[in-house]
Amino acid sequence: MKQIEHQKKGQDMKFRTLATSALALTLVTGAAKADTGAVLETYANIAQAGYADSLTTARALSDAVDALIADPSAETLAAARAAWVAARVPYQQTEVYRFGNPIVDDWEGKVNAWPLDEGLIDYVASDYVLSDENEFAALNIIANPSFTIAGEEVDASEITPELIEGLHELDGIEANVATGYHAIEFLLWGQDLNGTGPGAGDRPHTDYAAGDACTGGNCDRRAAYLRAATDLLISDLEEMEANWAEGGAAREAVMQDEAAGLSAMLTGMGSLSYGELAGERMRLGLMLGDPEEEHDCFSDNTHWSHYYDGLGIQNVYHGRYTRIDGSVVEGPSLADIAAEADPALDTEMAAKLDATVAALGAISQAAEGGFAYDQMLAMGNAEGEALIMGGVNALIDQTRSIERIVAALDLGGIALEGSDSLDNPGAVFE
Amino acid sequence: MRFALAFVLAATLATPSQAGVAEALDDHILPGFASFAAASADLEAAARSDCTAPALAASFHDAFDAWLVVGDLRLGPSETGALSIAFWPDTRGFTEKTLASLIGAQNPIVDDPEAFAELSIAGRGLFALEMLLFDPDYSDYGTEDYRCALAQALASDLARQAAALSQGWSESFASVLLSAGADGNARFLSEEEAVRAIYTQILSALQFTTDSRIARPMGSFERPRPIRAEARRSGRSLTNVLASTQAAVDLAEALADWPLPETRAALGRVQEAAEAIEDPAFGDVDNPAARFRLEVLQQKVAAVTTAIEAEIGAPLGLSAGFNAQDGD
Numbered sequence: 001m002k003q004i005e006h007q008k009k010g011q012d013m014k015f016r017t018l019a020t021s022a023l024a025l026t027l028v029t030g031a032a033k034a035d036t037g038a039v040l041e042t043y044a045n046i047a048q049a050g051y052a053d054s055l056t057t058a059r060a061l062s063d064a065v066d067a068l069i070a071d072p073s074a075e076t077l078a079a080a081r082a083a084w085v086a087a088r089v090p091y092q093q094t095e096v097y098r099f100g101n102p103i104v105d106d107w108e109g110k111v112n113a114w115p116l117d118e119g120l121i122d123y124v125a126s127d128y129v130l131s132d133e134n135e136f137a138a139l140n141i142i143a144n145p146s147f148t149i150a151g152e153e154v155d156a157s158e159i160t161p162e163l164i165e166g167l168h169e170l171d172g173i174e175a176n177v178a179t180g181y182h183a184i185e186f187l188l189w190g191q192d193l194n195g196t197g198p199g200a201g202d203r204p205h206t207d208y209a210a211g212d213a214c215t216g217g218n219c220d221r222r223a224a225y226l227r228a229a230t231d232l233l234i235s236d237l238e239e240m241e242a243n244w245a246e247g248g249a250a251r252e253a254v255m256q257d258e259a260a261g262l263s264a265m266l267t268g269m270g271s272l273s274y275g276e277l278a279g280e281r282m283r284l285g286l287m288l289g290d291p292e293e294e295h296d297c298f299s300d301n302t303h304w305s306h307y308y309d310g311l312g313i314q315n316v317y318h319g320r321y322t323r324i325d326g327s328v329v330e331g332p333s334l335a336d337i338a339a340e341a342d343p344a345l346d347t348e349m350a351a352k353l354d355a356t357v358a359a360l361g362a363i364s365q366a367a368e369g370g371f372a373y374d375q376m377l378a379m380g381n382a383e384g385e386a387l388i389m390g391g392v393n394a395l396i397d398q399t400r401s402i403e404r405i406v407a408a409l410d411l412g413g414i415a416l417e418g419s420d421s422l423d424n425p426g427a428v429f430e
Numbered sequence: 431m432r433f434a435l436a437f438v439l440a441a442t443l444a445t446p447s448q449a450g451v452a453e454a455l456d457d458h459i460l461p462g463f464a465s466f467a468a469a470s471a472d473l474e475a476a477a478r479s480d481c482t483a484p485a486l487a488a489s490f491h492d493a494f495d496a497w498l499v500v501g502d503l504r505l506g507p508s509e510t511g512a513l514s515i516a517f518w519p520d521t522r523g524f525t526e527k528t529l530a531s532l533i534g535a536q537n538p539i540v541d542d543p544e545a546f547a548e549l550s551i552a553g554r555g556l557f558a559l560e561m562l563l564f565d566p567d568y569s570d571y572g573t574e575d576y577r578c579a580l581a582q583a584l585a586s587d588l589a590r591q592a593a594a595l596s597q598g599w600s601e602s603f604a605s606v607l608l609s610a611g612a613d614g615n616a617r618f619l620s621e622e623e624a625v626r627a628i629y630t631q632i633l634s635a636l637q638f639t640t641d642s643r644i645a646r647p648m649g650s651f652e653r654p655r656p657i658r659a660e661a662r663r664s665g666r667s668l669t670n671v672l673a674s675t676q677a678a679v680d681l682a683e684a685l686a687d688w689p690l691p692e693t694r695a696a697l698g699r700v701q702e703a704a705e706a707i708e709d710p711a712f713g714d715v716d717n718p719a720a721r722f723r724l725e726v727l728q729q730k731v732a733a734v735t736t737a738i739e740a741e742i743g744a745p746l747g748l749s750a751g752f753n754a755q756d757g758d
Binding site for chain 1: 526551619649
């Protein structure tokens with residue numbers, strides 16, 4: 001009772017704020033409701049197409065890996081690397097589905113975990129620094145057919161998808177990445193030992209050679225690891241594509257509740273923009289000034305990974321995705337709903353998404369011109385800092401507009417309905 | 431519909447209510463940064479007169495205490511500025527790596543404040559200083575040692591950063607918050623946005639305490655992680671949980687211009703739960719009973735969030751915006 005009185009007092013003091021959201025609610029109810037189901041369907045269709053494209057390009061990578069293992073040469077290694085880079089294009093555009101959708105978020109760690117202590121997987125240079133948090137940072141699964149973990153002998157004589165899946169995030173440490181794109185990236189490129197100087201990882205193709213030609217030792221086991229990691233990536237992507245197909249669990253979850261579905265879309269856009277990409281992947285790396293603090297640190301493909309993340313966010317807003325074969329998946333969009341609620345806000349959001357894609361594009365352009373992302377991270381490199389912070393600031397700026405859309409659509413209020421705190425404010429203290 | 435109409439009608443009669451934002455700034459945020467700047471200046475002065483670890487411990491704790499009043503804010507000048515003052519969690523050992531490299535090379539950067547400010551954030555701020563002053567691998571140094579100059583450089587850099595942050599808030603960002611909704615304010619298009627920004631900071635701070643300050647050392651039941659406790663070297667892990675929760679509640683009370691009795695009571699229950707904790711550095715979490723007490727503390731901090739959502743969020747129809755920890 002006391003509680004309610006205080007709230008009433010609060011309402012009196014702040015009703016101007018409340019009135020704003022009440023007004024927004026009356027604007028969107030009715031008009032938008034009819035479209036929301038179709039908007040969510042577009043969202044699910046783009047996810048399905050994105051994971052299907054990721055699967056197609058992962059299968060192409062798998063063929064290239066077969067060719068590399070069968071006939072290791074500079075050419076087959078280059079072809080496998082090119083296939084990996086191509087596979088990142090659709091996958092990164094799906095990252096916007098992560099944060100709003102628990103099914104994706106729970107699964108994502110197997111596929112795109114980063115950063116990694118790569119010494120878990122294979123040989124590393126002698127100056128590889130161990131952290132006191134991870135006793136398995138230099139385990140080297142490839143060199144060791146058996147090893148001991150917490151007193152238990154692990155039989156790693158055969159490197160299978162099941163084995164590496166079981167070793168992923170070993171000892172509960174996220175840097176023990178045994179599977180996914182970045183494990184494969186390490187196996188194709190090796191460590192980038194150039195620091196903040198030019199050049200990416202330079203693993204020789206002879207790391208996969210038979211007999212005496214083998215470099216780095218255990219070439220057969222390295223090939224088995226690469227094969228297993230690629231197979232696992234494919235089965236993981238198959239699983240996620242099915243989740244977004246008609247009747248799939250992720251699609252059903254989004255379609256189930258319109259407000260929650262819209263909220264998932266906006267949460268994915270905002271969390272990827274702000275906490276993950278602007279914060280964790282870009283600004284933190286810059287402030288640490290460590291060349292390993294780039295998302296694709298072995299291949300120096302980071303600029304494209306960031307760019308396609310940004311593009312994926314834009315895709316979700318406009319309900320439009322260009323597939324790898326050039327065809328387009330599109331339909332009613334979040335932009336339509338936002339424009340109905342507040343045309344100026346829609347214009348603002350669209351402009352900010354454009355600005356981010358442009359800022360991330362500028363990083364890519366510089367990187368493709370020979371100024372690699374890890375060089376931009378070098379301490380005191382003003383030009384690199386300006387490029388990266390350009391992306392960071394654009395991402396933060398667009399997050400504010402995403403928050404405005406959340407407020408304009410009154411999704412917070414809708415999500416609160418049925419929760420204890422709104423229906424019965426006293427209940428949460430019982 | 432009837433309610434909505436009533437609110438709209440009321441809005442036309444009301445005068446704008448800016449009290450929440452102004453009070454959050456005047457009662458909590460601005461004095462908080464001013465105190466932190468003063469405490470950091472004291473630490474710098476102390477390091478100038480005696481750089482050895484035992485001599486600096488008290489000033490270090492004072493500066494850290496002052497920091498926690500405003501340290502969880504990630505807004506305005508603190509959006510980036512907080513990172514180089516408190517780089518934690520350090521999951522990959524960057525702080526040790528950076529310190530070891532500076533000391534190993536006897537890097538003359540300690541004599542060049544401008545260059546020092548360009549150093550990796552892992553080698554600056556409170557946590558680098560903590561390792562130097564409290565880790566037995568580093569703390570045993572005399573006045574002729576390179577580490578003496580490093581301690582002085584770290585303290586000076588901290589004081590410089592603290593002053594810049596305080597100035598950034600009081601001379602620039604405060605007016606951006608206060609002019610929310612005014613013509614020309616592109617950052618906050620309405621007063622509600624400013625209120626929401628501060629509200630988001632309060633909830634994010636509490637989330638950081640439950641999800642990082644407490645959950646990291648807790649680990650799993652099978653695998654507790656005492657070495658992941660925040661500021662364990664200086665024995666401040668529990669202090670930091672309490673001070674940051676207190677700061678979140680103080681800021682909430684400043685933001686709301688009505689009383690928050692449930693929130694205040696929830697804070698009391700956090701303090702009670704803390705009294706049961708035996709090791710202030712959470713070093714005993716591999717003992718199931720100790721781990722359970724930490725879990726209780728975590729639940730009590732989470733209950734503060736629930737109370738603030740009910741006492742501020744619900745009546746204002748506010749939900750938190752995105753926060754800096756949304757990544758992983």
